[in-house]
Amino acid sequence: MKSAAASSSIEDYVKVIYSFTEWQDKAINSTQLAQRLGVANSSVSEMVRKLKDLGLVDHKPYSAVTLTEDGRRLALAVVRRHRLIETFLVRELGYAWDEVHDEAELLEHAVSDTFVARLAEKLGHPGKDPHGDPIPSEDGTVRLPAARLLSELDPGHHGHITRISDDDPELLRYLTREGVDVDALVQVGERKPFSGALQVQVTPPGQSEGHSAELGEQALHALWVADDAPHQGCELD
Known part of the structure; x- marks a missing residue:
């Protein structure tokens, strides 16, 4: 099961931090986090402090926000759930690729690790989601294509x-x-x-x-x- 300590908000933050840097080397800052999450800068500042206290991010005032090893591990688990759900929605339920993101945002916080493992098996352990984003393996391995x-x-x-x-x-x-x-x-x-x-x-x-x-x-x-x-x-x- 998911850790009770990882609330939906925490999962959303680490996922956005990871996703921002997945296809580029540039790290995300607090203003960009606020824009992507649709929240106020003050809310981001408070959450970043919480994430730092939990050992999930490294951050200094006026600098970028980066994931620690624990933060990256949690982010990859969330990303894996999200992308497997998107793949399932397109392959099995007939969703269009422009419809699945918001649905997966809701469902990713509600499923267990057991569900995710069985979903991956059902889908044949796909390597990418409908948009081409790599699906992390169960052990957190990500195969990012050279592009x-x-x-x-x-x-x-x-x-x-x-x-x-x-x-x-x-x-x-x-x-x-x-x-x-x-x-x-x-x-x-x-x-x-x-x-x-x-x-x-x-x-x-x-x-x-x-x-x-x-x-x-x-x-x-x-x-x-x-x-x-x-x-x-x-x-x-």
């Missing part, structure tokens, strides 16, 4: 989409309409003048024919691409 933001890639670069940020459900719905999904093959084209939109050629998983899509800055900073061999069905028009 870069689409915004950082040069024209002509080939690869496959390995992760799509789930921060904005509306963006996920837009990407669905554009046929952009995890594991799709992409080839980077040129930016359009004035609008700045980037033209990419997208080949959905399991298909040989690609299509053109135009992605703005918000999308370019939400898509991670792993290197891949050039694909015959992924040529720009």
Whole structure:
């Protein structure tokens, strides 16, 4: 069972701290924590002090908030629950990928370790969730793929989409309409003048024919691409 000492608020905080740094090296600060959790800065300051007293974070005034080993262990357990639940909701209950985050936020605090273990077994111990985020193993191992933001890639670069940020459900719905999904093959084209939109050629998983899509800055900073061999069905028009 979950530790009684780990309240839902504590779990939310350590999960956000971990998630912020998972795909980048930059640590999170109190202001960013407040923005991501939708709470006042004063509330964050009070909780960070509590987390520090519990040995879950390291923090000095006006500096970043970082997880201790105990804090990281707790965060990974919460992240594992969250991502397994998201995967279950999509695979078994027919949820769309833009609907699962809020549901998983509620359910992750209500399930036991036994439930999580059986859920993982039921799903075949998946390595990633519907958005491409890695699902930590039971022992806390995380296999993060080598990937870069689409915004950082040069024209002509080939690869496959390995992760799509789930921060904005509306963006996920837009990407669905554009046929952009995890594991799709992409080839980077040129930016359009004035609008700045980037033209990419997208080949959905399991298909040989690609299509053109135009992605703005918000999308370019939400898509991670792993290197891949050039694909015959992924040529720009």
